[in-house]
Structure formats: C-alpha cells, structure tokens
Amino acid sequence: MSASGTARVALLVDGENVSSGYAGKLLSEAAQHGCVTIKRVYGNAARVPGWDAAPGLRLVHAGQGKNAADLLLTIEAMQIFHDAQADVFVIASSDGDFSHLATHLRERGVLVIGAGEGKAPETFRKSCSLWVRIEAKSTEIDKAIAHVFSIMPDGLSIGQVNPEIRKRHAITLADVAEKSWRKYFEARPKLYAITGAGPQTRISLL
Incomplete structure (x- = not known):
C-alpha cells in the first residue's frame, strides 16, 4: 500500500491483442481499484497503432520476436511484484497464455483483474481474481x-x-x-x- 493507505495498481496491456480504442475504459477500470501508478502497453511499436498516443500510458517496445510482447509483459509483471511496486494488477488481454501469470500472482495474495474480450478463454478468466469484459459496440x-x-x-x-x-x-x-x-x-x-x-x-x- 502507498503511504496514504491507497492500493497501488499496475495496468499492463498486451497491445498486440487489445485495441487502443479500449485505453480509456481500461484506465477507468484500473482506477476503481486504487491509484494507478504503473501504466504500460507492450508490443512491437509497428504493430500497435494508437497506443503510442494513448494518454498516460507508456508504450514498451517488445521487438519483433514471436510472443515477445507476452514474454516482456510477464517478466516486468514479476519484477513489479518482487519489487513490491503494486498491490493490484490489471492484465489486459484476451490471450490465454497469461493464465499462468495470473495464477502465479493470485496465489501470492495479489488481486489480479483480467480485462479482455468475449473471446478470452475460460482458463484465463478463471485464473484471475476478477474478470472484466471489454467490448466495442x-x-x-x-x-x-x-x-x-x-x-x-x-x-x-x-x-x-x-x-x-x-x-x-x-x-x-x-x-x-x-x-x-x-x-x-x-x-x-x-x-x-x-x-x-x-x-x-x-x-x-x-
């Protein structure tokens, strides 16, 4: 917790899987759980249009390797956890590969909120403490x-x-x-x- 007793929230977005059109909704959802101190989007900068202009979010270039964005997001999530920089994690993706990360964090007492589209596999949704469905009309x-x-x-x-x-x-x-x-x-x-x-x-x- 921060000195004020407010939960610190890390918003980590799989930019290659989630449209930048959801930026506002994700920030709003994350803010409901505390003070959003970390706001990052991961992906190959050439393949994530719009995210570089999303206010308040930092685009982290993951390079061109297969699953590079997923791996970098996972590595940095664990670093944030071990450095005790956040009390709540919001993982935005519809990719089931993040099930292991969500489970790992949740088993260590962290509140993990998954945010993704209806196509997200049940394994990922159930690995999170809470699941939020984001969908464009x-x-x-x-x-x-x-x-x-x-x-x-x-x-x-x-x-x-x-x-x-x-x-x-x-x-x-x-x-x-x-x-x-x-x-x-x-x-x-x-x-x-x-x-x-x-x-x-x-x-x-x-």
Missing part, C-alpha cells in the same frame, strides 16, 4: 470500417484491408464476428461491392 466498429472505405473511392484490395483499417482505426479482424474480411463484406451486400477472386479480390463501398 459492433455498430461503432461497422461505422469505423465504412469510414475507411468512404475515403478510398477506388476501394481496397483484400490484402490492403487489414493494414489500412488497423492503421486508421486500430481495428483488426479479431474485433468482428466473421472469420475473414471477405466473409465480413459478404455479410453486408447492401454496403460493399466485391469483385475479383483470391488475392485480386477488391472491396469498395456502394
């Missing part, structure tokens, strides 16, 4: 995707869709219900025109 996501195409009069090739939408609105395929971008657009025939096949597929707004 589908209508807001649809509106943001349509906005990208509204400023692209010639449309986009299917290969350009993910990087362009991610760059402009930090939205990825994981944020929609469909399993592929083609299926997403096929489910909205009144909004989008689909031409071509395979890599030559092109999407445009009607």
Whole structure:
C-alpha cells in the first residue's frame, strides 16, 4: 500500500491483442481499484497503432520476436511484484497464455483483474481474481470500417484491408464476428461491392 493507505495498481496491456480504442475504459477500470501508478502497453511499436498516443500510458517496445510482447509483459509483471511496486494488477488481454501469470500472482495474495474480450478463454478468466469484459459496440466498429472505405473511392484490395483499417482505426479482424474480411463484406451486400477472386479480390463501398 502507498503511504496514504491507497492500493497501488499496475495496468499492463498486451497491445498486440487489445485495441487502443479500449485505453480509456481500461484506465477507468484500473482506477476503481486504487491509484494507478504503473501504466504500460507492450508490443512491437509497428504493430500497435494508437497506443503510442494513448494518454498516460507508456508504450514498451517488445521487438519483433514471436510472443515477445507476452514474454516482456510477464517478466516486468514479476519484477513489479518482487519489487513490491503494486498491490493490484490489471492484465489486459484476451490471450490465454497469461493464465499462468495470473495464477502465479493470485496465489501470492495479489488481486489480479483480467480485462479482455468475449473471446478470452475460460482458463484465463478463471485464473484471475476478477474478470472484466471489454467490448466495442459492433455498430461503432461497422461505422469505423465504412469510414475507411468512404475515403478510398477506388476501394481496397483484400490484402490492403487489414493494414489500412488497423492503421486508421486500430481495428483488426479479431474485433468482428466473421472469420475473414471477405466473409465480413459478404455479410453486408447492401454496403460493399466485391469483385475479383483470391488475392485480386477488391472491396469498395456502394
């Protein structure tokens, strides 16, 4: 605890798994449990659009290695624990690989709050002391995707869709219900025109 008796909270975000659009919600949730003294986002800086501009959060570049962000978040979480820098941990991710970290901290008497989307596996949710579901409204996501195409009069090739939408609105395929971008657009025939096949597929707004 801090000198004032207020719990110190560490907010650790898997930036490659959680959209920067949730920054405000995560900060608000963390603040409900005490004074948020550590606010970090982990990921390859080239793959986490929007997080570098999230107010109050420090982006920690994890490099390009496989699972580099997950490993660095875990290492720093344990350092924070052993240095007694926080009483509460908020781990923001929908990745089940953090189940072990959550369990390890909780078994040592730490309050662990997991925050993620509905796709987060049950193993991770149950490994936390508390679980908070963060979810963007589908209508807001649809509106943001349509906005990208509204400023692209010639449309986009299917290969350009993910990087362009991610760059402009930090939205990825994981944020929609469909399993592929083609299926997403096929489910909205009144909004989008689909031409071509395979890599030559092109999407445009009607």
